[in-house]
Amino acid sequence: MNLVELAEKVYWVGVVDWNLRDFHGYETRRGTTYNAYLVVDAKTALVDTVKYPFKTSLADNIRRVTSLENLDYVIVNHVEMDHSSSLSYIMQHAKNATIVTSRRGKAGLVKYYGENEWNFQIVKTGDELSLGNRTLRFVEAPMLHWPDSMFTYLQEDKILMPNDAFGQHLATSQRFDDEVDQAVLMDEAAKYYANILMPFASLIIRKIEELPKLNINPRIIAPSHGVIWRSHPSKIVNAYLEWSKGKTSNKAVIVYDTMWGSTQKMAMAICDAIAEKGIEVHVYQMRRSDFAEILKEILEAKAVIVGSPTVNGSMFQTISAFLRYVTGLKPKGKIWAVFGSYGWGGGAVRAMTEHLKTAGFEVLEPGLQVQYAPTLEELGKCRELGEKIVNQIQA
Ligand SMILES: Cc1cc2nc3c(=O)[nH]c(=O)nc-3n(C[C@H](O)[C@H](O)[C@H](O)COP(=O)(O)O)c2cc1C
Ligand SMILES: [Fe+2]
Ligand SMILES: [Fe+2]
Incomplete structure (x- = not known):
């Protein structure tokens, strides 16, 4: 597969799980993807990892751009296993990397993977991390999907990496929203919202309203599952707002x-x-x-x-x-x-x-x-x- 670039030197290094049919009890008839992103600047940051059976594919994807030893930061937006369970493997090689995560993220990583000699940098909403010419900003997003969850924003390129929010369980050979059937895409986005995020509707509304106040107006939304919203980011944001406000149609x-x-x-x-x-x-x-x-x-x-x-x-x-x-x-x-x-x-x-x-x-x-x-x-x-x-x- 060709390396996918979201912007200059911002790469998708995730994996496609074509054969997944059961995601913790959720029937995933179209499979899923675990998305991870690599931002290369004076400093290099990996945003999220993938589910452990795919750890070597993630490492191989990163190596097509740079060596693992070159990673300066590994951002952990969410400790759930589908995104963090390759972390130990990556950190074995990424000897120089600092893990950047929320306070609850660190606690979760220690509980899952034990005490390791990892360097941590704890971040909270509004904190910035300069990579050289580019800057990552962080927004805590508790319960979207777990208490530890956070969003990472690549400021100069206006790319929001909100992890589980705005995702879809959809395995495809395409990486972007404008390349796939729109009905299938919205069907999977709705199913994902209904089964994973619906209980947190009021938090979703507040989080979406908070973003512009933090000067976060994404041009691209790059979630941790499914395709990347590069052409229609407002389509999924508006859908989330409508679903969270309880929009219904005449249907039983x-x-x-x-x-x-x-x-x-x-x-x-x-x-x-x-x-x-x-x-x-x-x-x-x-x-x-x-x-x-x-x-x-x-x-x-x-x-x-x-x-x-x-x-x-x-x-x-x-x-x-x-x-x-x-x-x-x-x-x-x-x-x-x-x-x-x-x-x-x-x-x-x-x-x-x-x-x-x-x-x-x-x-x-x-x-x-x-x-x-x-x-x-x-x-x-x-x-x-x-x-x-x-x-x-x-x-
Ligand atoms: C294993 C079993 C247990 C049942 N237990 C009760 C019961 O505790 N109380 C009751 O009113 N009917 C009970 N019934 C009767 C069913 O509720 C009744 O046959 C009903 O018409 C079944 O509806 P259905 O055709 O939609 O399955 C039981 C039936 C079966 C097969
Ligand atoms: Fe999750
Ligand atoms: Fe997830």
Whole structure:
């Protein structure tokens, strides 16, 4: 692969992980990349490393520009393993390098990799590091993605390296946003936001608003996963602002599971009623579907309708896992409704309602439950629920 230059003597030295299909439980059907950047000036700085199986590829990429012994600084924007687990290997060779990281970054690196004879330089928001003709500036960005996270800004070239923020799990032979299919790009960016950053919406808004006040107006946004935003940096920043403010479209998502098809019949009746009113609706049987994909659809949906049969007095296991996952991610401003089939005492609808209310979500009550298979009349009730949701979506 050719060396990729973002600006003069600013290189992408990362790796493409074509075969990754599971990123800590997030199904990555398009793989991912671990991006690292090399800035060569009077001093040379490596910004981030890559996941450890790729450590020699990272080293080889750097060596195409300079020797590892020549590295003066290794910037650690984030201690999570996908970005830091090649650090020990790089530091074995980069004998002269100082690790530049946040206070929590240093603590995390010591906890993960033990006490090493590494030189550290702790930085905080606004701190600068001169490389000669060029300057790196740092912005702490706690919880985007972990408490240690920070952004690095190459001032003269206006290149922001925000690590996990603005990323996408997308393996391609292209490195830049204008080289890939825009629908695929935004699909993966939305999925990434929904599953990784959604709980931190208010922090994202504040961080984006803070950047211009620090005189950071990036021309290029170079995240740690996926392609680099060189043509449309404002596209991803605006998308993050809209998602963080809870932007929705007239869309509903139905997530259900079933053992003998009754809850499924209810789901289909609700779906038909919504679709007949011209509202887009997506339906997922939980145990045949991927959490990350569902969350991407929920991101911009106005209503989420969850169905579960009763099993041993409560919800079906995949639905309980789904509800724990979705409430942890704190999607904003949705209409929630629940339904399900039961045999005798019931319990799923009650458990789903309680779970959502405890998480602080507003749920349409009472939830809709039918015994065993729904009759025609009961399917009518399902359609009524669908119509009620449409009215609320359009309200
Ligand atoms: C393993 C199992 C456990 C069940 N436990 C309960 C229960 O505790 N309470 C109840 O009301 N129904 C229980 N049921 C009955 C189901 O809720 C009922 O058959 C329902 O119609 C299934 O809906 P489905 O066709 O969508 O799977 C149980 C069924 C199975 C197979
Ligand atoms: Fe991360
Ligand atoms: Fe990451």
